Amino acid sequence: ETLVLTYDVIANDGDTDSNTQTVTITITGTNDGPVASGSYEHQIVDGPGADTYDDITGQLRASDPDHEVDELTWTLPDGQGQYGTLTVNPDGSYTYEVDEAAVNGLTDGDNPVDSFTVVVTDPSGASDTRTINISLSGTNDTAEVSGVDEGEVIEAGGGDPGVPTTEGTLLAVDADNPDNRFQPDSGRGSNGYGNFVVDEDGNWSYTLDNDNPEVDALNEGDTLTDTFVVRTEDGTEAQVTITIRGTNDPAVIDGDDSGTVVEAGANGPGEPVAEGTLSSGDVDNPDNVFQLEMGEGDSGYGNFVVDESGNWSYTLDNDNPEVAALNDGDTLTDTFVVRTEDGTETQVTITIRGANDPAVIGGDDTGLVVEDDAENTVGGTLTASDVDNPDNLFEPASGVSNGGYGSFVVDANGNWTYTLDNNNIAVDALYEGETLVDSFVISTADGTSRVVEITILGRDEPEVLHPVHIHRHDSGGDLWVPEVEGFDTGSSRPSGSFDRSLDFVANWLRESSEHEGVVARLWAALKPRDRLVYTSDPFTFNLQAGTFLHTDPGASLVLEATLKSGAPLPGWLYFDRETGEFSGIPPEGYEGEVHIRVVAKDSDGREAQVQFTIKVVDEQEVGMLLEETPQDDTSNEQTLRGKAGFSAQVAAEAGGNDLQAGARALVASLQALEN
Secondary structure (H helix, E strand, O other): OEEEEEEEEEEEOOOOOEEEEEEEEEEEOOOOOOEEEOOEEEEEEOOOOOOOOOOEEEEOEEEOOOOOHHHOEEEOOOOEOOOEEEEEOOOOEEEEEEOHHHHHOOOOOOOOEEEEEEEEEOOOOOEEEEEEEEEEEOOOOOOEEEEOOEEEEEOOEOOEOOEOEEEEEEEEEOOOOOOOOEOOEEEEOOOOOEEEEEOOOOEEEEEEOOOOHHHHOOOOOOEEEEEEEEEEOOOOEEEEEEEEEOOOOOOEEEEOOEEEEEOOEOOEOOEOEEEEEEEEEOOOOOOOOEOOEEEEOOOOOEEEEEOOOOEEEEEEOOOOHHHHOOOOOOEEEEEEEEEEOOOOEEEEEEEEEOOOOOOEEEEOOEEEEEOOOOOOEEEEEEEEEOOOOOOOOEOOEEEEOOOOOEEEEEOOOOEEEEEEOOOOHHHHOOOOOOEEEEEEEEEEOOOOEEEEEEEEEOOOOOOOOOOOOEOOOOOOOOOOOOOOOOOOOOOOOOOOOOOOOOOEOOOOOOOOOOOOOOOOOEEEOOEOOOEEEEOOOOEEEEOOOOOEEEOOOOOOOEEEEEEOOOOOOOOOEEEEOOOOEEEEOOOOOOOEEEEEEEEEEOOOOOEEEEEEEEEEEOOOOOOOOOOOEOOOOOOOOOEEEOOOOOEEEEOOOOOOOOOOOOOOOEEOOOOOOEO
C-alpha cells in the first residue's frame, strides 16, 4: 500500500521574486504488528477445607496501527496448567477453570504459579504475546473424618463386671495428605472416667475406670459422658464421645448377721427371740437404709421382722415339730435374707439350740396297800410321750420311799412296784381306817419326774403292848424323851429307878431285839392345818413345833418344802428351812389352792413328810378350812389316839413330875416296867 503526498514548494529570494515547485512524495506502506497490552495476574488462595472455586475470567487487550482491534486474533498454544485449564477465545476473552482437587491438595507453604503465554495476531500475521499468571497459595486442608465416633460402656456392679470397654474405627479423607492416616495417641478421657488408645489406622478403644468415684456412684439408669480427641495425620481433629451407663453397686453390709435362740423346754421358756442390727455403706444409695420385710425363716422354724434401719428380730416357733423334737445339745439352723434399699442381700443365720421337752406322763401314779395284808405290794405302769426322747423309756430305780414306809422298784418300761414295810412304827401304829401317804419319784429318760403316791390303809390288830423300856447303857443312862414345845420339864430319874405314877411321853416304843438302846426313828407326829390367805395380803405362819419327831433328841433335821407334785414352790411363797416359817404375798388376781409337801430328813437319810393346803381367796373368809390335829386347845386338853384303845389326856402342865427337858406329859394307865 502506498501513499502519495504532493507538496508545492515556493522559493523566494526575499524580494519579490519567487518560484513554485511541486514536490511529490510517494510513500510505500509496511505492516505494523499488533501490540498486546495489560497485565494478567490472578491469585487463588487454598482454604482449610475441601474448597470449591469459581472460574477465573478476563479480557486480553491489544492495539494495531494497521488494523482494527476486532481484526486481531488471540490464540493460546497450551492451555493446560497444573492447577487448572486456560481457555482463550479469538477475541481475547479467556477462562481459567480451577482444578479443585489440585488446589485443595496444596498444603501450608505451597505457592505455585500456573503461567500461560497468549498470542495476538493481526491479519498480516504480525503478532505479539502476553502472559497470564495464576498464582496459588496453599493451605492445609482439614481431613474429612468419618466412621465410629461414639461408644458405650457399662459400669460394673452387683457382681456383674459390666461392659468396661468399647471400640471403633475412624476414616479420614484428606485432600493434601494420605487418606486414613491418624496420629497414634493414648491417654485419659477429658472427664477422667477412663482411658483411650488410638493407632495410626484410626482404630480406637476406650476402657472405663470402675474405681473412679463418680463412676462408682452411678446407679441404675444414671449416665456420664467422657470424650477424647483423635487427630488425622494433618492434625484434623475428631471427637469420640463415650456414654457411661450406671449399674447399681452392691452395698457393703456389716453388723449382726447371726443369732441364737433356745427352745422352750422342761427348765423354762428358753430364749425364743434373737435380735440384731445390720449397717450398710453404699456408694450409689443412702447408707443404712433397708427394705422393710417380715416373714417366715427359710426353714420355717420361726418368723423374722426387719425395719428400714436394719434392726431385725427372729422369734422361734416352739410349736414347730422339728423344733419341739430338739433335745439338749441338738441344734437346727434357720436363715432369712435382709435387703438394703438397692436390693443388696445378706443372710442372717439363726442357730436354734434344743432343750429337753418334758415328757407327758400318764398311767398309774397312785396305789393302795393295806397294813399287815397278805399282799403287801402294789404296782402299776406309767407311760411317757416325749417329742425329743423315746416314748415310754424310764430311768430304772429302787430304794426307800419318801415317807420311809416302804420301798419301791421301777424298771425301764415304767413298771413300778411298792412294797409296804409292815414293821415300820408309823405303819404299825395305824388304826382301822386310818391312812398314811407315802410316795416315790419316777423319772423318764429325760429327767421328767412324776410322784407316785401310795395310800397306806390301817388295819386293827390285837395290840401287844410291851412295857416302856427304861434302861441304861453300859455307862449308865437316863430316861429321855423327845422334846415337845410348851411343857415344863425337869431332871430325869436316876437310871435304874422308876416311879409308876410318873407321867411319861406318848411315844410308845416297840419291842427292840436288844436292850442297849432305842431303835432310831423319824416320823410325822402332827398334821399341819390347812391355811386360808388372801390375795395381795402378806401372811406368815410356822410349822408347829413337834410336827416331826425323832427318837434321838439331838438329831439334826433338814426341812424342805415343795408342791405336792414335787415341783418348786411358786415365786410368791417363801419357806425358811431353818425356822419352818412360811411367808408370802399372793399376787393380785390369783385364787386357788396350793398343795404343800414338807419333808424332814435326818443325817442318815431317814425321811418323814406332811402335807397341807394353802387356799388363796380374794376376800376374807371366816374360819379355818380344816382343823389341825392335835392343835393347841383352849381347854388345854386334846386326845391322842394310840393302838387298840390306848389313849391318854394331854396334861396342861407337867404336874410336878420330873422328866427330861421338853417332854409333854401324859397321864396314862399303862404300866411301865423297869428292865
